[in-house]
Amino acid sequence: MAKIGVILAAGRGSRMKSRLPKALQPLGGQPMISLLLQQASQVFDRLVLVVAPGMEDVSALCPEADIAIQSLPKGTGDAAKISSSCWTDEDEVAFLYADNPLLTSETMTKLIERRRLTGASLSLLTMDLEEPKAYGRVLLNSCNNVVKIVEYTDASEEERQIKLCNAGVICALGKDLRTWLSILPFHEKSQEFYLTDLIALAAESGKVVHVCGNEEELMGINDRQDLAQAEKNLQKKLRVSALKHGVTLQDPESVWLSPDTEFGRDVVIEPNVYIGPSVRLGDGVRIRAFSYLEDADIACEASIGPFSRLRGGVKCGEKSHVGNFVELKNTVLKQGVKAGHLSYLGDAEIGKETNIGAGTITCNFDGKNKFQTLIGDQAFIGSNSALVAPVKIGNKVIVAAGSTITEDVPDLTLAFGRSRQVNHKKAAERWWQKFIPTSRSDEKIKGE
Helix, strand or coil: CCEEEEEECCCCCHHHCCCCCHHHCEECCEEHHHHHHHHHCCCCCEEEEEECCCCHHHHCCCCCCEEEECCCCCCHHHHHHHHHHHCCCCCEEEEEECCCCCCCHHHHHHHHHHHHHHCCCEEEEEEECCCCCCCCEEEECCCCCEEEEECHHHCCHHHHCCCEEEEEEEEEEHHHHHHHHHCCCEECCCCEECCCHHHHHHHHHCCEEEEEECHHHHCCCCCHHHHHHHHHHHHHHHHHHHHHCCCEECCHHHCECCCCCEECCCCEECCCCEECCCEEECCCCEECCCCEECCEEECCCCEECCCCEEECCEEECCCCEEEECCEEECCEECCCCEEEECCEEECEEECCCCEECCCCEEECECCCCECCEEECCCCEECCCCEEECCEEECCCCEECCCCEECCCECCCCEECCCCCCCCCHHHHHHHHHHHCCHHHCCCCCCCC
């Protein structure tokens, strides 16, 4: 008997007012379905995605999953039927929803184990809400087992007072599911089959138990307001997890994290920091205020910011420093490198203990292609230097401030790439005599 997780992801998400399917709406810096896939893959032996035609981008997020195509939008019950070719009667099958992306592997496991331990025909996820809103209400019998789900629009005033609500996710044996799905009623008004109708069918033939969770985890996402609330819930969870692992967040609510962020010990994050996907922070790293990081690996004791932007495959070595208004893209800073102010370093590799002066730019793009800048160890790049790639600067090179470097510079060399300064004293005198007020025209020009 295999455990099969079926993810219903065919929804277009019309209420999102978006060109993207609902499953691809961003949450935590990635498509929302990716969060669910990461959790489900820890629980199930195999995953099945039910998608609509033209949703290849959704399918591509889980290439190892079986794909079932729901050609016409006939509801969740129809989507479940279509998936039945991907599982057997002996399998243990759970139906999940792409728009429930915060569902955890722990809750999925509880749902499976609850059905097994009680010998129930089916297990259902529920929520006990103070404000149930328009969720379907779950009716229980005297034994605390589920009898049926009543949709809000069909519920009586008495039923609407019930606070136990349907979270949608169910688990049962394939054999039973196949039977119940074959007799699901068709709703003429909506032209759909509802998976929720399966609960009453299961209750008639056996016992239906439920696992109660919290709304922050189990909430469904139908529109932009729901998406914003889910992001808020996710960020709260990520911040709590970071704090528990020893990260110092000086102003937690102003820090944005991603689910895959990795933290070492004694990391400090100052206010108003955004950390996107694929970021690793080593021991003792400090991220100063108003910095933006994604796809970056920051080694021990490095300091980033304030007002720094790191993206596109950045690696910062131990005790390196990236200061205010410095942007790094696809760049490696080795141990002890300092880039303190107002610089752009793209497609570059910079050796140990090198100093990058304020205003330095690696000119990596010629309008069509990108090229690499290589800088050796213990080099000193003067302020306001333009390094035109492809170019290689050796160890212990000094580049004079204001230089434009277009050719390779060998080790232990002083490189000038600027015009010689010329001082014209008389020209300044003529200028002042022309533009100073008449009342001062007879004043002696200072410096004569």
